[in-house]
Amino acid sequence: MRNGDAMRTTLALLLAIFAAGCASGPSVAPSPARAALPAHPGFDIDRYPGDAAMRAWRGAAPYEWVGFYLPAPCHRDPSWSGKRAALQAMGYGFAVLYVGQQQFEGDTTRAAPGAPVVCSRTLLTAERGRADAADAAARTAAEGFPAGTTVFLDVERASRITPEMSAYVTAWVEALRRDGRYRPAIYAHRENAPALRALAGAIPFWVAGGAGFALDRTPQQSGVEFASVWQGLPGPRSWGGITLTVDENVAATPSPSAP
Numbered sequence: 294m295r296n297g298d299a300m301r302t303t304l305a306l307l308l309a310i311f312a313a314g315c316a317s318g319p320s321v322a323p324s325p326a327r328a329a330l331p332a333h334p335g336f337d338i339d340r341y342p343g344d345a346a347m348r349a350w351r352g353a354a355p356y357e358w359v360g361f362y363l364p365a366p367c368h369r370d371p372s373w374s375g376k377r378a379a380l381q382a383m384g385y386g387f388a389v390l391y392v393g394q395q396q397f398e399g400d401t402t403r404a405a406p407g408a409p410v411v412c413s414r415t416l417l418t419a420e421r422g423r424a425d426a427a428d429a430a431a432r433t434a435a436e437g438f439p440a441g442t443t444v445f446l447d448v449e450r451a452s453r454i455t456p457e458m459s460a461y462v463t464a465w466v467e468a469l470r471r472d473g474r475y476r477p478a479i480y481a482h483r484e485n486a487p488a489l490r491a492l493a494g495a496i497p498f499w500v501a502g503g504a505g506f507a508l509d510r511t512p513q514q515s516g517v518e519f520a521s522v523w524q525g526l527p528g529p530r531s532w533g534g535i536t537l538t539v540d541e542n543v544a545a546t547p548s549p550s551a552p
Contacts, residue, residue, distance in 0.1 A: 332543035333357045334508045335388065337524070341372035342537050344379060349533030351383045355508060357547045358386030360540075363432040366425060367412040368392035368447070369404060377436045386548025388499065388522060389438060390480060391429040392447040393465060394421060396458055417457035422464030429465075430472045441552025443476045444469065445499050448489060450482035459492055466493045478550075480524075483517050490519060497521045497549070499542075512545055521545045 337360025341347075350356065359380065362373045368390075377387070394416045402412035410416065429444055446465055451458070462479070469477040478497035481489050486500050499522035503515040506525030515523040522544040529538045 330355070330509050330543075332508075332511045332523075332545060333386075333547045335359055335386070335522075335542045335544055335549070336530075336539040337362075337388070337390070337542065338537060338539045339368065340370055341376060342535075344376075346535045346537065347380060347385070348383055349535050350537075351385060353533035354530070356385075356541075358388060358544065358549060360542075361387045361389050361436075361550075363389065363391050363429065363436070363444075365390075365392040365429070365432075365447075366416070367395055367402065369411070374436065377438065386546075386551060387438075387442075388542075388544070388549040389433060389442060389444045390447050391425070391432070391444055392449075393425045393429075394458075394461055395449050396451045396455060397449070414457070417455070417461040419460045419464035422461040423468040425461075426465045426468035426472065426477075430469060430475055433475050438475075438550070439552055440474050441476060443478045443497055443550040443552075445478045445480045445497070445550075447480045448485065450501070451485060454485055454488045454492075462489060463492050466496065480522075483515055483520075486517050486520070495519070499524065499549070501540075506541070506543075508541060508543060510543060512543060522549050 334355045335358035336356050339362060361377065362368055362370065364371045364374060394412065396414050401410050404411050433442060433444055446462065448462065466477040469475060478499065479489050479493055480499040483500045483502040486498055490498060498517065498520050500515050500517045500520040501524040503523065506523065512520040512523040522542055525541045527538055527540045529536050
C-alpha cells in the first residue's frame with residue numbers, strides 16, 4: 294500500500310472510532326468500589342441526607358440505587374419529596390417505598406395534636422388499604438415516576454400476619470393493580486414474606502433479615518427464593534468522606550422500581 298493511501302486509511306479509522314464514541318455518549322468511569330458483582334447493590338435511609346452526600350456517595354460508593362421514601366401514613370417525613378429528578382441525574386436507580394399501616398402495639402400516631410390518627414393497627418382494614426393505595430399512586434405520580442413503576446408497600450416485622458393485616462395488604466395490592474398506573478410490590482421481613490406472598494401472589498418482594506448478607510451475594514441467598522431485593526442490617530458506612538447510617542441492599546436489577 295502506498296504511504297498516502299495508508300495515511301488516508303488510518304485517518305478514516307480514527308475518525309470512525311471518534312464518531313462511535315460520540316454516538317454512545319459520554320462515559321463515566323466506575324467507582325473503584327463498584328466492581329463486578331453478582332447482584333446490584335443499593336442502600337436506603339429514612340431521611341434524605343442532602344444532595345452533596347448523595348453526589349459524593351454516587352461517585353465513591355458501590356451503590357447503584359437508593360430507596361425512595363414517599364410520604365406515607367407511618368412515614369410522614371417529606372425530605373425525599375422532589376428529589377427524584379436530581380437523583381436520576383446523578384445516576385441512581387430507585388426502589389420506591391410506601392410505609393402503610395402496621396401492627397405495632399399501641400401505635401396511634403397523629404399528624405398533629407388533635408388531628409385524626411393516621412398510623413395505627415386500628416386502621417388495618419380493607420377500606421383503609423384501598424385508600425392508602427390511592428394515596429401511594431397519587432404520591433408516586435406527583436414525584437414524576439413513570440407509568441409501570443413498582444411501589445413497595447412496607448410491612449414491618451411482626452410475630453404473625455393477623456387477619457386485619459391480611460385484609461389491608463390484600464386490598465392495597467388489588468387497588469394499586471386496578472389503578473393501573475403502577476405495579477404493587479411488598480417489603481417484608483423474611484419470616485413474614487411467605488405468608489404475605491400467599492396473599493399478594495407473585496409480585497416483587499424486598500426481604501429483610503437472614504444470615505450472611507454481603508454485597509457480593511444475591512437476593513435469593515437470603516433464603517427466600519422469590520426475593521428480588523435483600524436488605525442487610527443497618528450500620529454506618531463512609532464513602533467520599535461522608536459517613537451515613539444506612540441499610541445496605543442487593544437487588545436483581547440496577548433499579549428495582551424501574552418499569
